[in-house]
Amino acid sequence: MRSPIEEVVLEGIRPKKKDIDHITTVAERLVAAVDRSGIAEGMVVGSIARHTWLNGDRDLDIFMLFDPSLPREDLEDKGLSLARSIATEFGARYREKYAEHPYLNAQLEELDIDLVPCYRVPSAWEIQSAVDRTPFHTRYISERINPLIDDVLLFKQFAKAGGFYGSDQMTEGFAGYLCELLVYYYGGFIPLIRAASSWKKRTIIDIEGIGAKSFEDSLVVIDPVDPNRNVAASVSLTRKFEFVELARGYLSSPSAWFFTVIDEPPITQDELRLILTQRETALYGLFIRTPPFIPDIVVPQLRKSLGAIRGLLERHGFVVNRADCCMGDERCLMILELLVDRLPQVRRHIGPPLWTEENAGKFFSKERGAIFSGPYIEDGLYVVEIPRRYTDVASLLSSGEVLETGLGKHVKHSMREGWRVVRGADCWAEEFAPFLSRFLNRSSPLGRIRLREAQQNG
């Protein structure tokens, strides 16, 4: 029995008859066009193929399966050339894109269509590239999911509203395929929610009982078509437990808010200024030109770079309260919130232990400029108090030391051209206002829902 809430939600998220007919027709025509070429076989994959797409989705994935004996370069050439000729035949606007290898993205009849060449391998174990696996996923799900399609729709909407839908690097959440596997494994939306509400730190799910490899991840879902792959590898520990928290919250007190996508209202610069005055912290931002690569390449590098810069500040004695980053089209923003942005001149420098005679002797005799005190001995180690090189964060963040830390490759390349350090409300920029909202009003998804419920009730 569906609850009334879920029934109402389903009304809104089930694709409309008109849309289904339209999408199915376009898909069939495209598959037929691929088949007609005689060099590849057409196949609809993804949520459209599995009838698990949410009302309003406009993403149609058409795969073109080539013979696996074809050399890789020929696959790319012939694949793209076939895709172009089909797009042209249908009168679609299109452009080439690149993931693991190139594919065509076309706009046709209000649909966003990917035409992707891949190999028609005999089993998912023999794939030559990740896209070759996709047809197997579609077949696995299609053969099993029909009785549970409404449950999948509910869970996908729950995940979207909860902010954990998507396996991209920015979201670090649940891919559509993972959502489908979980609903299938637990036998429905509510059984999945119940199970997740008591997930522990480590969760291992092996639907077909074929997994042998051990994974480090906190959530492990063995791919039924490839036991060496964890379908949930993209899910971060934080995202997993945001889901767990929402599951508990939904069970204890369900509401339509759990299925409602609401974007944080963007913060204004004046609001930012006020919040920082209340927090009394020092917010610093680094603006850099966005490296010319896709988000799944840039975002992990941004995170790595932010971690390295945070480490640099901490090595220099500055306490970072929080840090985050955001990739924009033109530029990226890394922000660091500091408890204190100015430190005194004096700095303790710990030297070698006295029982390493040679090192200790060198340290003692070292020529030093102005020192505050020492070298002195503390618990058998030399200590000397010397002037601090950077007494304020801005000078450290603007220094060349930033380039010497473990920046991501493309981020480093971009920062070689320069970067801009800003402070306080100057971190605000219109395109980053939603990001700054989330950063400063940070809350767990359940917290946001409970807040909305409270606002609604008065």
Next chain:
Amino acid sequence: MRSPIEEVVLEGIRPKKKDIDHITTVAERLVAAVDRSGIAEGMVVGSIARHTWLNGDRDLDIFMLFDPSLPREDLEDKGLSLARSIATEFGARYREKYAEHPYLNAQLEELDIDLVPCYRVPSAWEIQSAVDRTPFHTRYISERINPLIDDVLLFKQFAKAGGFYGSDQMTEGFAGYLCELLVYYYGGFIPLIRAASSWKKRTIIDIEGIGAKSFEDSLVVIDPVDPNRNVAASVSLTRKFEFVELARGYLSSPSAWFFTVIDEPPITQDELRLILTQRETALYGLFIRTPPFIPDIVVPQLRKSLGAIRGLLERHGFVVNRADCCMGDERCLMILELLVDRLPQVRRHIGPPLWTEENAGKFFSKERGAIFSGPYIEDGLYVVEIPRRYTDVASLLSSGEVLETGLGKHVKHSMREGWRVVRGADCWAEEFAPFLSRFLNRSSPLGRIRLREAQQNG
């Protein structure tokens, strides 16, 4: 062969004929008086007995050995009464003192004399109190040290000048008996200095090869008269390596400065103010009334209390650069040097992990006043940002929380009456000026010597 430096030093530190005759005469008369009593046997102990006292020393220790069958209370009564009658007979000023048990301190003919009752036990293994061991130490050293008396004098003077002479709690250094044992074991002053220059983190010396017990201390010298005792237990890791450093320095470039006691000139309040301005740190002091106990009781409690207060500050997010304490006659001073004495309102409070369902649920639902953000999830843990209770150090140091930390018993008792918190140059007080000098111009002993040599050479 003695070096010319050592010869000159010895000239200065060997007791003068006149003083030897005088002290010996007084000692013999006192011993005779004890013997005459018929109830105890007199014995000169300590450096006077061993001929290892430094010119100028005026400390004479006379032990009164009673029969071990005497009950402890009788020993104390009869011992003190005998000591009083002797002191009266000699016309000395005297007062009672108390270490492990009571003894008499008398001023006579410009000598500072301790009259100490103890048991005449058959072996040091059978002592009833620590003082019973002393006669065995004197006998052990007296029988062996004669050929090395000049070496002992040199080492004691080296230790005094180097600031590591004395096993009291403030010094945490080398007792006279330990100095004598080391010189005897290594066969002279220079052999000892050579050996110490390559001491490692752990040094174990067992002169008679009788040690069985294992000690944690960094310097272990098994007592030849009691293998269960480490004569060097009082030596801190810092003091050990200050000696090691001086040994290395003396070997590489000897000078008379290694034997010259020089007190730090006391800092003035204006100098303190200037140094703090340069360091840019925030110095805080706590004045408390001195608990009415001997330094060996109070000093460890002061250190413990200081550590507890430091921990309190650090738990509240304040970074302590250095801390130290000093016991005065009337009051004690604990000082803490902070990098920053004011922190922002916002404070991250880490909650339970989400995988502990019940705790996590309680944490999420907890009623909170004003919060800055959260609860949010980070790496599977709840985090909430709440107002900081103490945003400045002075309010924390003045709060009742100080009394709730692990203060030493007598310190706590004293602080229950109150304490005074001061900042910056207000930490200055005349009686603590030498202590503040050492604190701010902190240097290893070798550093001070090299500085003096440099000043001397222009």
